[in-house]
Amino acid sequence: MYTLIGLPGSGKTTIGRQLAQLWGMGFVDSDQVMEQRLGCTIAAYFAEHGEAAFRDVEQQVIDEITAAPQPLLLSTGGGVVLREANRQHLHERTTVFYLQAAPEDIARRLRNDGTRPLLKGQDPGVRLRELMQQRHALYLATAHYTIKTARLSVTQVVRKLAMQAELGEYDLPAPHGGAMATPPR
Numbered sequence: 001m002y003t004l005i006g007l008p009g010s011g012k013t014t015i016g017r018q019l020a021q022l023w024g025m026g027f028v029d030s031d032q033v034m035e036q037r038l039g040c041t042i043a044a045y046f047a048e049h050g051e052a053a054f055r056d057v058e059q060q061v062i063d064e065i066t067a068a069p070q071p072l073l074l075s076t077g078g079g080v081v082l083r084e085a086n087r088q089h090l091h092e093r094t095t096v097f098y099l100q101a102a103p104e105d106i107a108r109r110l111r112n113d114g115t116r117p118l119l120k121g122q123d124p125g126v127r128l129r130e131l132m133q134q135r136h137a138l139y140l141a142t143a144h145y146t147i148k149t150a151r152l153s154v155t156q157v158v159r160k161l162a163m164q165a166e167l168g169e170y171d172l173p174a175p176h177g178g179a180m181a182t183p184p185r
C-alpha cells in the first residue's frame with residue numbers, strides 16, 4: 001500500500017487518483033471514506049461536532065484502511081499526521097510519500113476553493129504557513145520519501161513519481177511481501 005500525505009491542497013487527492021490509475025491499483029481517499037460514513041461533508045461535520053470528533057473518526061478509518069491486505073493507493077487528509085497512532089500505522093503498514101509544496105503555491109491553487117474548513121475565513125497563505133510550521137516535521141517523520149512538487153503541474157508530479165519508481169529510487173514493497181523496483185501495472 002502506498003500513501004500520500006501533505007498539506008491541504010498539496011495534491012494528494014488529485015495526484016493519488018491519477019497515480020493509482022497509472023499503476024493499475026485501487027484508489028482510496030480517506031476523506032471520501034469518512035464522508036460516506038458520516039453521511040455529510042467534512043466541512044459540515046467539522047462545523048457541527050468540532051475537530052476532535054473528526055480526528056477520532058479519521059483515526060478509526062486510517063486504522064481500517066491500512067489493515068487491508070490488497071495493494072491500494074491511499075490519499076489522506078492533511079491533518080492525518082497529528083495523531084501518533086496514524087503516524088505509526090501509516091509508516092509501518094504502508095510506503096509513505098510526502099508531497100511537499102510551498103504554502104504560497106498552495107494558496108494560489110486554492111484561491112477559489114471553499115471546501116476546506118481549516119482554511120476558511122482567513123488568509124489561506126497565512127494559515128497554510130502556520131500549518132506548515134506545525135506539521136512539516138510530522139510529515140517528514142511519517143514519510144519514507146519526500147516529493148518536492150514546487151511549481152510542477154499535477155501531470156508532472158505524477159510522471160516524476162512514476163519515473164523515480166521505475167528508476168528504482170524507492171524501495172517499494174511488493175503487494176505480497178518481498179521487494180520490487182516498480183509497482184504493479
Ligand SMILES: Nc1ncnc2c1ncn2[C@@H]1O[C@H](COP(=O)(O)OP(=O)(O)O)[C@@H](O)[C@H]1O
Binds near residue numbers: 007011
Ligand atoms: N502540483 C499541482 N499543480 C497545480 N495544481 C495542483 C497541483 N496539485 C494539486 N493541484 C490543484 O489543487 C487543488 C487541490 O488539490 P487536491 O488534490 O484536492 O489536494 P489535497 O487532496 O492534498 O488537499 C486541485 O484543484 C488540484 O487540481
Ligand SMILES: O=C(O)C1=C[C@@H](OP(=O)(O)O)[C@@H](O)[C@H](O)C1
Binds near residue numbers: 007008009
Ligand atoms: O489539513 C487538515 O487538517 C484537513 C485537510 C482536509 O483534507 P485535504 O488535505 O485533502 O484538503 C480534510 O481532511 C479536513 O478538512 C482536515
Ligand SMILES: [Mg+2]
Binds near residue numbers: 013031076077
Ligand atoms: Mg484531499
